[in-house]
Amino acid sequence: MNKPATIKDIARMLKISTSTVSRALRDASDVGKETKNAVKALAEELNYQPNKFALSLQQKQTHTIGVIVPNLDYVLATMVKGIDEVALEAGYTVMVCQSNESFGREIVNTRRLLDSLVDGFIISVSSETKVFDHFKKIQDKNMPVVVFDRLIADMKVPSVRLDNKDGGLQATEHLLEQGYRRIAILAGPKSLGISNERLDGYLAALKKYKVKVDPDLIIHCDFNQDYAYLATKELLAMKKRPDAIFTISDRMAIGAMLAIKEKGLKMPDDIGLVGFNNEPITSLVSPGISSVDQPAFELGKIAAKLFIETMHNNEDMGHVEEILKPKLYIRESSQRNVTKTGRTK
Amino acid sequence: MNKPATIKDIARMLKISTSTVSRALRDASDVGKETKNAVKALAEELNYQPNKFALSLQQKQTHTIGVIVPNLDYVLATMVKGIDEVALEAGYTVMVCQSNESFGREIVNTRRLLDSLVDGFIISVSSETKVFDHFKKIQDKNMPVVVFDRLIADMKVPSVRLDNKDGGLQATEHLLEQGYRRIAILAGPKSLGISNERLDGYLAALKKYKVKVDPDLIIHCDFNQDYAYLATKELLAMKKRPDAIFTISDRMAIGAMLAIKEKGLKMPDDIGLVGFNNEPITSLVSPGISSVDQPAFELGKIAAKLFIETMHNNEDMGHVEEILKPKLYIRESSQRNVTKTGRTK
DNA sequence: TTTACTTCCGGGAACGCTTCCGGGAACGCT
DNA sequence: AGCGTTCCCGGAAGCGTTCCCGGAAGTAAA
Numbered sequence: 001m002n003k004p005a006t007i008k009d010i011a012r013m014l015k016i017s018t019s020t021v022s023r024a025l026r027d028a029s030d031v032g033k034e035t036k037n038a039v040k041a042l043a044e045e046l047n048y049q050p051n052k053f054a055l056s057l058q059q060k061q062t063h064t065i066g067v068i069v070p071n072l073d074y075v076l077a078t079m080v081k082g083i084d085e086v087a088l089e090a091g092y093t094v095m096v097c098q099s100n101e102s103f104g105r106e107i108v109n110t111r112r113l114l115d116s117l118v119d120g121f122i123i124s125v126s127s128e129t130k131v132f133d134h135f136k137k138i139q140d141k142n143m144p145v146v147v148f149d150r151l152i153a154d155m156k157v158p159s160v161r162l163d164n165k166d167g168g169l170q171a172t173e174h175l176l177e178q179g180y181r182r183i184a185i186l187a188g189p190k191s192l193g194i195s196n197e198r199l200d201g202y203l204a205a206l207k208k209y210k211v212k213v214d215p216d217l218i219i220h221c222d223f224n225q226d227y228a229y230l231a232t233k234e235l236l237a238m239k240k241r242p243d244a245i246f247t248i249s250d251r252m253a254i255g256a257m258l259a260i261k262e263k264g265l266k267m268p269d270d271i272g273l274v275g276f277n278n279e280p281i282t283s284l285v286s287p288g289i290s291s292v293d294q295p296a297f298e299l300g301k302i303a304a305k306l307f308i309e310t311m312h313n314n315e316d317m318g319h320v321e322e323i324l325k326p327k328l329y330i331r332e333s334s335q336r337n338v339t340k341t342g343r344t345k
Numbered sequence: 346m347n348k349p350a351t352i353k354d355i356a357r358m359l360k361i362s363t364s365t366v367s368r369a370l371r372d373a374s375d376v377g378k379e380t381k382n383a384v385k386a387l388a389e390e391l392n393y394q395p396n397k398f399a400l401s402l403q404q405k406q407t408h409t410i411g412v413i414v415p416n417l418d419y420v421l422a423t424m425v426k427g428i429d430e431v432a433l434e435a436g437y438t439v440m441v442c443q444s445n446e447s448f449g450r451e452i453v454n455t456r457r458l459l460d461s462l463v464d465g466f467i468i469s470v471s472s473e474t475k476v477f478d479h480f481k482k483i484q485d486k487n488m489p490v491v492v493f494d495r496l497i498a499d500m501k502v503p504s505v506r507l508d509n510k511d512g513g514l515q516a517t518e519h520l521l522e523q524g525y526r527r528i529a530i531l532a533g534p535k536s537l538g539i540s541n542e543r544l545d546g547y548l549a550a551l552k553k554y555k556v557k558v559d560p561d562l563i564i565h566c567d568f569n570q571d572y573a574y575l576a577t578k579e580l581l582a583m584k585k586r587p588d589a590i591f592t593i594s595d596r597m598a599i600g601a602m603l604a605i606k607e608k609g610l611k612m613p614d615d616i617g618l619v620g621f622n623n624e625p626i627t628s629l630v631s632p633g634i635s636s637v638d639q640p641a642f643e644l645g646k647i648a649a650k651l652f653i654e655t656m657h658n659n660e661d662m663g664h665v666e667e668i669l670k671p672k673l674y675i676r677e678s679s680q681r682n683v684t685k686t687g688r689t690k
Numbered sequence: 691t692t693t694a695c696t697t698c699c700g701g702g703a704a705c706g707c708t709t710c711c712g713g714g715a716a717c718g719c720t
Numbered sequence: 721a722g723c724g725t726t727c728c729c730g731g732a733a734g735c736g737t738t739c740c741c742g743g744a745a746g747t748a749a750a
Binding site for chain 3: 016017018019020023029030031032035054056057058059060
């Protein structure tokens with residue numbers, strides 16, 4: 001039972017030709033019923049598994065999807081789970097590579113998967129990435145590409161993403177409704193699209209409420225907790241400190257929260273706080289942090305569906321662009337008027 | 346530039362044979378210097394990439410490792426990152442599949458990867474899994490298998506794991522040192538090895554301090570926050586409630602913490618709490634939760650190293666078993682005597 | 691009986707690559 | 721001049737499939 005059985009073995013044992021075996025196994029029409037059964041029975045018995053390499057060599061398909069993500073934090077891990085779910089259903093296997101938010105790493109990963117191992121890609125790009133040549137190579141090879149969450153600027157490919165602007169708008173509007181007026185925003189690096197979109201939402205909300213934008217309250221810092229902590233410390237040290245902070249990720253919200261507590265300020269009274277992603281941690285800390293939820297699992301599923309469609313319909317899926325709506329979960333960190341809205345979750 | 350260039354193309358263009366091209370590309374000795382250079386130059390120009398399927402068909406190697414994990418929570422994601430790191434270095438690509446702690450899912454994943462796509466496996470088994478036939482099939486095919494974190498009971502394969510007993514011991518001993526005497530433990534399902542080992546450590550510590558074991562204080566519940574919350578509620582409702590709780594995961598610790606707060610008890614004075622994994626969240630909540638740290642990244646790296654060794658040294662790696670030591674990080678949730686130990690991290 | 695059409699099956703090429711084998715040319719030595 | 725070596729290179733088989741094509745029966749129609 002060492003060497004796996006091949007189609008040839010079956011042919012030899014049954015004294016028929018390999019082509020017949022091949023056809024029988026795939027239920028082709030032009031093969032006798034008895035032979036078909038005999039072949040299937042023997043295949044079963046020998047535990048026959050078609051050799052994927054031979055198949056791939058022939059039909060140049062691997063039924064494998066390369067997924068490249070910047071990391072595997074809560075949101076992305078959930079999205080990947082969604083991808084996995086529908087990919088498996090459709091007979092695809094998924095290869096997940098993390099780029100660790102590194103441009104170089106992303107190129108290496110792409111290269112590796114590209115060589116010949118995968119049928120196509122589902123990508124969320126690293127925050128470091130500013131040029132997309134390595135991804136364009138994929139398209140040159142006519143492989144399907146779907147991007148999700150973080151989009152690629154100038155490539156015409158199907159995509160799923162969150163309506164980040166709306167998320168920023170909901171968050172900021174909520175703070176305004178609660179009476180906060182000097183609202184700061186902790187955004188990510190300027191190269192990061194999702195960050196800019198959320199910032200747009202923030203600006204839109206201020207405009208709607210006719211609150212003047214103070215450039216000093218718009219901070220771009222790295223996408224993590226430590227930087228958010230430092231940035232918040234600076235914000236709170238201002239002569240006219242902000243009375244609320246909107247961070248574009250929950251990890252940053254945590255950083256901000258640490259700085260706020262250290263300063264001895266109380267949420268939501270002294271200062272309001274809203275995060276983004278609705279990670280479980282937001283409801284665990286106290287006070288709970290309001291946060292914009294995104295349907296991550298659903299988003300992953302859609303990404304995979306788009307991929308499979310593009311794979312099958314050879315027609316150019318042009319620029320299909322699915323946009324999902326976020327939903328704000330309000331918790332203690334920003335809820336001044338308890339009468340106003342019921343606490344969710 | 347649509348069809349990728351093959352060795353044949355090069356041969357034809359240079360008017361030499363494919364075998365010569367093949368040899369030239371791999372720097373074989375018996376090929377003229379000039380031809381060699383010519384071939385290499387042309388290959389470069391055509392952006393030639395050897396077809397992996399053809400290679401695999403031939404030499405039955407894919408340079409791909411199948412990694413099966415129960416989920417992608419903080420610890421496992423970190424471990425996978427470690428695996429990725431050294432695998433990439435060694436020229437291997439990694440395929441990650443999550444079993445979602447489901448036995449059935451694990452079988453499907455194994456099956457899929459097994460078919461022919463991977464050279465071997467690095468596995469952390471699902472908590473649901475009690476029989477290991479699907480893994481034994483892998484060995485039957487003479488593929489290398491390395492297990493990590495959660496071991497497979499009766500299979501002789503190289504493994505890396507944490508010294509879970511020591512972790513349980515450190516945690517419990519610490520609580521005892523702090524003067525707690527009625528210490529409860531929230532363990533996982535009885536089928537979960539790591540849970541039992543940590544429980545062993547707990548028992549060992551009690552024995553060492555000559556504290557009698559109270560079976561009512563040993564709770565087996567599901568490995569997540571909600572169940573831990575419920576279990577803790579019950580514990581706290583006892584006539585003689587415990588004065589400390591050791592949970593075998595941080596997520597469970599969070600659940601416990603919620604129940605404790607709800608009951609109006611204060612940590613560390615009314616009750617002590619120690620978790621396991623040292624997830625970032627432990628230092629974010631307040632009070633910070635003491636937790637047993639495991640070198641997850643390192644553990645992942647070792648797993649991959651073991652795999653590659655097994656792959657190369659054909660000699661049976663017998664039963665290599667690497668065991669890593671955990672380290673307790675003490676935070677506010679369990680630190681009564683501030684004089685005793687300095688707070689770490 | 692011939693013709694034509696099904697039904698079922700085998701032969702062989704092809705996918706892209708490696709590797710074994712063998713042969714020709716050039717060279718040096720006797 | 722003859723022989724053995726060394727250096728390069730081409731031919732061909734083989735990895736496990738699929739698929740096209742053609743052929744041998746059998747059956748129905750002319």
